[in-house]
Amino acid sequence: MTRYDTVVIGAGTAGLTTACHLAQSGQKVLVVAKGIGALLLASGSIDVLGFHPADSLTPVKNPAEKLDDFLADRPDHPYNLVGKETLKTGIDQFLQLVNQAGLDYQGDLNRNWMLPSGMGAVHPTCLAPASMVKGDLSTDESMLIVGFNELRDFFPALIAQNINEQKLGVEAGSISLEINIPIAGAMNATPIELAHAFEQDAFRNQVIKAIAAQAKSYDRVGFPAALGIKQHATAVAHLEKQLNRPVFEISSLPPSVPGRRLYEALKAALLKAGGRLIIGSQIVEGTIENGRITQIRMETASRLKAVIANHYVLATGGIFGGGIFADAEGMVTEPIFNLPVAADTNRHHWFEKKFISPTGQPVFNFGVKANSRLQPLNGDSQPVAENLYVAGAVIAGSEWTRGRTGEGIAVATAAAITAQITSQAAKSLR
Numbered sequence: 395m396t397r398y399d400t401v402v403i404g405a406g407t408a409g410l411t412t413a414c415h416l417a418q419s420g421q422k423v424l425v426v427a428k429g430i431g432a433l434l435l436a437s438g439s440i441d442v443l444g445f446h447p448a449d450s451l452t453p454v455k456n457p458a459e460k461l462d463d464f465l466a467d468r469p470d471h472p473y474n475l476v477g478k479e480t481l482k483t484g485i486d487q488f489l490q491l492v493n494q495a496g497l498d499y500q501g502d503l504n505r506n507w508m509l510p511s512g513m514g515a516v517h518p519t520c521l522a523p524a525s526m527v528k529g530d531l532s533t534d535e536s537m538l539i540v541g542f543n544e545l546r547d548f549f550p551a552l553i554a555q556n557i558n559e560q561k562l563g564v565e566a567g568s569i570s571l572e573i574n575i576p577i578a579g580a581m582n583a584t585p586i587e588l589a590h591a592f593e594q595d596a597f598r599n600q601v602i603k604a605i606a607a608q609a610k611s612y613d614r615v616g617f618p619a620a621l622g623i624k625q626h627a628t629a630v631a632h633l634e635k636q637l638n639r640p641v642f643e644i645s646s647l648p649p650s651v652p653g654r655r656l657y658e659a660l661k662a663a664l665l666k667a668g669g670r671l672i673i674g675s676q677i678v679e680g681t682i683e684n685g686r687i688t689q690i691r692m693e694t695a696s697r698l699k700a701v702i703a704n705h706y707v708l709a710t711g712g713i714f715g716g717g718i719f720a721d722a723e724g725m726v727t728e729p730i731f732n733l734p735v736a737a738d739t740n741r742h743h744w745f746e747k748k749f750i751s752p753t754g755q756p757v758f759n760f761g762v763k764a765n766s767r768l769q770p771l772n773g774d775s776q777p778v779a780e781n782l783y784v785a786g787a788v789i790a791g792s793e794w795t796r797g798r799t800g801e802g803i804a805v806a807t808a809a810a811i812t813a814q815i816t817s818q819a820a821k822s823l824r
């Protein structure tokens with residue numbers, strides 16, 4: 395049976411980033427996941443700290459400057475486990491990883507991009523694809539927002555009106571196109587279908603023709619984040635050349651095309667570095683003996699199959715990812731290893747009255763308690779298993795809407811775990 399250096403459970407940002415770093419450092423790595431995780435739901439940008447205090451309406455301009463205050467305010471947040479330096483390393487390593495894999499992410503810890511959201515609100519984010527960064531609302535260039543009648547959940551007039559009403563200094567206009575998005579005859583296309591359409595010259599030419607006259611009155615043109623998947627760079631370059639002005643993408647509701655591009659890039663980087671990826675299989679249990687994980691077991695068509703490694707990384711997400719499970723009786727569990735979970739068992743305390751609450755939703759804070767090495771804890775200080783680490787949203791305190799720290803947790807914890815596993819591997823070679 396193959397013995398891996400590290401097995402990562404989960405193929406969201408946390409799991410794939412950790413796996414790529416480890417595989418690139420020479421480790422034999424396997425990733426097993428039920429599915430792609432929140433990458434297909436989220437915007438594709440990496441939020442590190444968007445608002446502080448969480449109920450402030452003023453976005454954070456410089457996350458690095460506000461981090462100390464945030465860490466003091468949120469002692470249970472996973473950033474406090476890894477520290478500011480590791481967060482910075484995580485950002486740098488992530489940028490290097492994805493840009494070497496053919497994407498073009500931009501940003502650093504000392505500034506947030508102010509991107510228009512699919513509602514026309516300001517979304518402060520630390521790293522974003524170049525195609526989104528060109529929509530930054532900190533500059534005063536006017537923008538034409540383009541939508542498609544057949545695309546669901548993206549309303550250009552609403553976005554433009556909201557931008558204008560916030561008096562950000564950016565004038566926005568809108569146009570909604572009656573162009574048919576070629577999908578098997580169905581109405582109500584999703585961004586994925588639109589992205590496939592944008593990969594075709596003929597479709598792009600129709601769009602250019604339909605908006606060319608109106609676009610001349612604006613400095614830049616914003617589209618739903620659906621400007622191609624594999625042919626993204628070609629699609630953007632063609633539109634910019636023909637429209638003779640910068641073109642940018644605005645995140646829309648799922649499925650997320652920038653998230654899909656990120657997944658494809660991370661997957662390609664992992665495979666290139668010699669890693670292995672199994673998508674569509676669930677890890678159902680693991681064995682802990684003498685303070686170490688000795689194996690985990692994966693569902694296959696006919697039986698449970700053992701998977702063995704020196705290190706195991708649990709990157710199964712929170713409630714959204716399936717890493718934390720809550721039932722109708724108020725039981726909250728971690729389903730693979732049955733790790734101790736920090737949670738409130740009174741279901742009446744799980745949700746705030748307001749859907750969008752400045753205090754976030756308590757249920758998203760439920761997760762596995764870990765020490766500063768990101769090992770799950772039994773009680774306050776004893777690691778459950780010395781070769782098990784937790785990454786990303788499965789960690790207690792990861793509520794990401796409060797302060798907007800979602801993917802920041804994923805990349806920071808990926809960096810922390812990579813550093814530990816690689817330094818242990820180096821020691822064992824000495």
Ligand SMILES: Cc1cc2nc3c(=O)[nH]c(=O)nc-3n(C[C@H](O)[C@H](O)[C@H](O)COP(=O)(O)OP(=O)(O)OC[C@H]3O[C@@H](n4cnc5c(N)ncnc54)[C@H](O)[C@@H]3O)c2cc1C
Nearest residue numbers: 404405406408428429431432441677711715786787800801
């Ligand atoms: C709708 C939405 C929008 C968001 N927007 C943003 C945003 O714009 N910016 C931002 O920074 N953050 C955003 N976030 C938050 C961010 O996406 C998440 O916090 C982050 O992606 C979590 O990554 P993760 O890798 O920890 O978990 P996930 O992405 O949830 O991945 C969990 C992985 O574990 C796998 N898994 C779970 N259980 C098992 C099992 N038993 N066996 C095998 N595999 C298993 C899943 O299949 C999946 O692959 C958003 C989240 C949501 C839900």
